[in-house]
Amino acid sequence: MTIDVLEVKRRLQLLLNDQSLVEEYLRQFGPSAGNQNAKSSYNLRREDEDPIYEIKLTCPVCSKKGIISYELKSKSQTIVLNKFLVPIYTGRPGFKTVDYTLLAPIVCPQCLFASPDKRDFARISESDQIKSQIPDSVITKLQESTDKRKNLLKPETDPMTCFKRPRSAAAAIDGYNLSLARAKVEAWFNLPYAQFKMGAYCLRIAKILKDGGHDNMEILNNAIKFFEEAFRLSNCPLEEFEMQSVYLLVALNLKIGDQKKASSYLNVFNNLQSQRLLEMEEDPSLNCNTINKWRDKARYLWEDRDDPELFKDE
Numbered sequence: 001m002t003i004d005v006l007e008v009k010r011r012l013q014l015l016l017n018d019q020s021l022v023e024e025y026l027r028q029f030g031p032s033a034g035n036q037n038a039k040s041s042y043n044l045r046r047e048d049e050d051p052i053y054e055i056k057l058t059c060p061v062c063s064k065k066g067i068i069s070y071e072l073k074s075k076s077q078t079i080v081l082n083k084f085l086v087p088i089y090t091g092r093p094g095f096k097t098v099d100y101t102l103l104a105p106i107v108c109p110q111c112l113f114a115s116p117d118k119r120d121f122a123r124i125s126e127s128d129q130i131k132s133q134i135p136d137s138v139i140t141k142l143q144e145s146t147d148k149r150k151n152l153l154k155p156e157t158d159p160m161t162c163f164k165r166p167r168s169a170a171a172a173i174d175g176y177n178l179s180l181a182r183a184k185v186e187a188w189f190n191l192p193y194a195q196f197k198m199g200a201y202c203l204r205i206a207k208i209l210k211d212g213g214h215d216n217m218e219i220l221n222n223a224i225k226f227f228e229e230a231f232r233l234s235n236c237p238l239e240e241f242e243m244q245s246v247y248l249l250v251a252l253n254l255k256i257g258d259q260k261k262a263s264s265y266l267n268v269f270n271n272l273q274s275q276r277l278l279e280m281e282e283d284p285s286l287n288c289n290t291i292n293k294w295r296d297k298a299r300y301l302w303e304d305r306d307d308p309e310l311f312k313d314e
């Protein structure tokens with residue numbers, strides 16, 4: 001009996017729904033292995049897919065090419081946010097679970113420019129050239145402060161290797177600290193969201209420390225300072241992020257035991273809502289939806305404020 005290889009491939013594609021798995025199957029068993037034994041042993045050995053793929057970026061500060069950004073395949077993970085809005089990842093069927101928080105910061109190993117946002121890097125391919133979204137004035141300042149970033153790493157740390165996979169918790173924290181150094185320069189130029197980003201990086205460091213069984217109070221207190229600045233300076237043009245800042249100030253102050261301050265930020269929501277209701281009389285296109293959404297989340301935490309388990313995962 002002759003074997004129609006294309007037909008076998010077509011059927012395998014229907015069965016496995018993944019071209020790389022089809023190729024792997026054919027490599028192991030050949031096109032004639034239509035027997036059940038081969039198929040079931042293959043299924044037993046078939047592992048869940050790695051949800052990460054790599055893209056190569058260019059540093060906007062020192063022009064180094066080929067910097068690896070670890071990207072998450074879409075729909076590969078179920079993502080829920082913890083009470084400090086840090087994502088927690090669980091692999092969906094067919095995919096491994098990867099704690100992407102560890103891999104998110106992209107670091108230039110040469111000048112230590114870092115960001116979890118790939119749009120901060122340049123991207124050069126055969127077909128297109130995408131510039132970094134960071135303004136030139138900030139880039140110039142970052143070029144002058146390379147030594148400061150180098151001082152953030154321990155002398156024994158090798159940036160050429162330590163940011164690769166598998167990335168340790170310590171390297172991930174270095175990645176966020178270097179991202180903080182970048183955002184600090186953005187804050188100096190008063191760029192929008194700079195304070196919010198610094199607060200968010202602190203919360204990711206806090207989560208990594210917590211997962212490793214370490215104390216994270218100091219970094220949580222740093223996060224509070226950044227979100228206070230974000231709110232004070234109206235550093236977040238989008239209402240969604242401004243309300244997240246206020247919510248996080250309620251949550252973080254409850255976590256560190258400052259109920260009085262948490263309560264005053266909860267009142268901020270009420271004041272903003274009253275103000276918005278007045279504005280809506282003039283402009284019916286406005287609404288309170290975002291304010292109310294984050295006020296309600298903050299209120300739920302407030303109601304449970306005396307529960308010692310409230311922040312057990314944070």
Ligand SMILES: [Zn+2]
Nearest residue numbers: 059062108111
């Ligand atoms: Zn660089």
